[in-house]
Amino acid sequence: MPEPQSIADRSPFRSAEERASEREQKREAVLRAAVRAFNAKSFEATSLDEVAATLGISKPTIYHYLGNKEQVLVECVTRGLEMLQAAAREAQSESGSGLERLRRFLRRYAEINMDDFGRCVIRTNDETLSAEGRRRFRGLKGEIDRAMRTLIAEGVDDGSIAPVDVRIAAFTLAGALNWPARWHQGDGAMSPGEIASAMVDLLVSGIGPRVQTRPD
Amino acid sequence: MPEPQSIADRSPFRSAEERASEREQKREAVLRAAVRAFNAKSFEATSLDEVAATLGISKPTIYHYLGNKEQVLVECVTRGLEMLQAAAREAQSESGSGLERLRRFLRRYAEINMDDFGRCVIRTNDETLSAEGRRRFRGLKGEIDRAMRTLIAEGVDDGSIAPVDVRIAAFTLAGALNWPARWHQGDGAMSPGEIASAMVDLLVSGIGPRVQTRPD
DNA sequence: AAAAAAATCTACTCTTCGGTAGATTGCTTA
């Protein structure tokens, strides 16, 4: 029994848009495979031959979709940085006390650092990049760092955050929430969201004994 | 005018111990130069030719003192890990509440992570190492991690630390205090000790608003 | 003084890997 619908769906004659989108999908698949390999070992220790092999293709095919090895990395970190940037902009446009907005941002920040592309941002050190890539990378990271400091400062101003040294606080929070990029494996009992929440709660409350709030 | 004392001091005829110690000094100089280069870029991106050049020697001379490139790295991380191990043992043998002992340990932990060899421990990921080196590396790191968790658990038990999830707390504290290995440069206004203290204080108190302790 | 050992160098080898040339296959378009 013929199935015309099905044949029409997967006709071998693609339209121009379909071809463009297929190309885009392949490009994305290359980036996804590359970022996983970079995260599993390191950018330097990963060869494009290895990345190609995991996709069942050859190295020149990667060059058909991306200019060179550095560009592969730059595209990966750019994806991660754009996620972080979006989170930062969202946090800045929200309502609520400084602490509430910082909390939301930090949770999202931590989650992104457990994503393939987010992990890559953390694990990439800018000395790896060419002058041009380094400029861009630092610029975007700086923007995210400034957003975090602004949120902290606003919380201090409105009293929702203790009067901390903003610079030290930003390093401490970012450091704690960057670290999952090094150990989180995607297995384990807790989801990234649960880990993020637990860590942020701890950073807000501290590990010191809770002050006994006397019932009135 | 002859200076017999000075000639005796720096006689060209060394004793056996002097020769052994000179060899040891040269070996140490190689490790110090290597760890600085590894920290500035990365192990993979640093060639032994570069390391040799900073010492004004040639690559084969490095091989005269150390077996191969991996052994150079292993020696560097071992030095760092031994410092951490010493700090962990000290913390466990001290007196005081769990929180007090944890604080002292964390400050020392953070300081070591701003030292050349400590930074190298943090920046080295075990996938770089051979099976043998990896086993050793993981073993020592695990010991330090267990010590931190034990201190946290003891603090929870004696009430000096809030009833936190020990695993999450260990990841959060370690992550925050590992991060200086990535950004601390040795310049900057604050000393490693000051940075360590400020970060630990923040982690203990949290960034949340301090509960107003009502005067009685 | 001769022999042995230690320290160091120059000049290699061999492998890995980024990147390219150019052929092949097959779809698209005029």
Place this chain on the structure above:
DNA sequence: TAAGCAATCTACCGAAGAGTAGATTTTTTT
């Protein structure tokens, strides 16, 4: 149907860098 273009491959080039061979120089020992 011919020309053009997209996707992919095999086979290579050249640079970098880990590690070694073996010579040379210096120091130590006998």
